Amino acid sequence: MNIDGKAWRTIWLETDQRSVGVIDQTQLPHRLITRTLESCDEAANAISTMVVRGAPLIGVTGAYGLMLALQDDPSNAALSQAFDQLNSSRPTAVNLRWALERVRELVKPLPEAERAAAARREAAVIADQDVAMCEAIGEHGFHLFRNLAEQRPSERENEPFRVLTHCNAGWLATVDWGTALAPIYKAHRAGLNIHVWVDETRPRNQGASLTAYELAREGVPHSVIVDNAGGHLMQHGLVDAVIVGTDRTTRCGDVCNKVGTYLKALAAYDNNVPFYVALPSSTIDWRIADGVAEIPIEARSEEEVTAIQGRILHGKSAGEIVRVQLTPDGCAGFNPAFDVTPARLVTALITDCGVTMASEVGLKDLYKRG
Ligand code: MRU
Secondary structure, three states: OEEOOEEOOOEEEOOOOOOEEEEOOOOOOOOOOEEEEOOHHHHHHHHHOOOOOOHHHHHHHHHHHHHHHHHHOOOHHHHHHHHHHHHOOOOOOHHHHHHHHHHHHHHOOOOHHHHHHHHHHHHHHHHHHHHHHHHHHHHHHHHHHHHHHHOOOHHHOOOOEEEEEOOOOEHHHOOOOEOOOHHHHHHHHOOOOEEEEEEOOOOOOHHHHHHHHHHHHHOOOEEEEOHHHHHHHHHOOOOOEEEEOOOEEEOOOOEEEEOOHHHHHHHHHHOOOOEEEEEOHHHEEOOOOOHHHHOOOOEOOOHHHHEEEEEOOOOOOOOOEEEEEOOOOOOOOOOEOEEEEOHHHOOEEEEOOEEEOOOHHHHHHHOOOO
């Protein structure tokens, strides 16, 4: 996608063909800074500190992380250690394990001298495939949105088609396009009158900082709302559809996404608002069925809850990015980063292969699995 007229991806191989460039997402929306990752440690650290984040991007960073490890030491012991280090850097998004297993299985049978180059090629293929899958999600979701917009009663046809989204499942969460935001970009570029309600997404505010940043750069009309406003907007007919991403989807269609997604699904259900989840196939964990019981939920630092980051507006320090304390001294916090929305609350899954029911039958049919 474009930033000030220049096309960007979130991750790339640097010109030395050995190190990896990324956008530092902890500094957005106020500063566009890139970082260079030169070792497996740096890749693992970028994932755990959320310099890079979003399930598909975490997966691609993991794949490049194995390349970085193999450049330093191509032995089986180093491969296994790097796999474990990267795989544990964030536990919830299954794309990480998926990408790491894909690279590991490819390089394991190869002579040590060939491993790093093979990992480099495979990471690039994973990145390109992610872009293609996200663009396909965009096309499928756009057609669905256009149909929904056309089905509205005639007195509403001049109003924007209003979509609510939670967290950031845009191009910053992937390599390009995004998952939940891809249909929005496609719809906007095709001329559909669309408006996006952006949940701020406490505690880390990926909606207020990243989704709002992306939408502004594409010129998509949007308003940031507090996380608690969605139900109210739905009760007043101000939301035509909800669309979110997912970090792990079980084979039965339960979806695990940024904490707070479940509450939006409940409100959507109560108000008859369709609730869509957009995902590439790399987000499906075919090994598990029950999301609530089986998906590991990352618990992050309590400081993400008790403090907040922002830019100073006025005075001598205006422009500085700082963290400020919200709660009383010594106050405890608890910070589960994700929650699970059961399949029964999901109207449909929008995938790279098309739209399907959030169910084992729907997913198996779509991906032709026995
Ligand atoms: O903690 P984050 O910012 O990595 O969480 C990201 C999300 O929850 C996204 O919705 C999810 O990864 C799907 S991204 C296409």
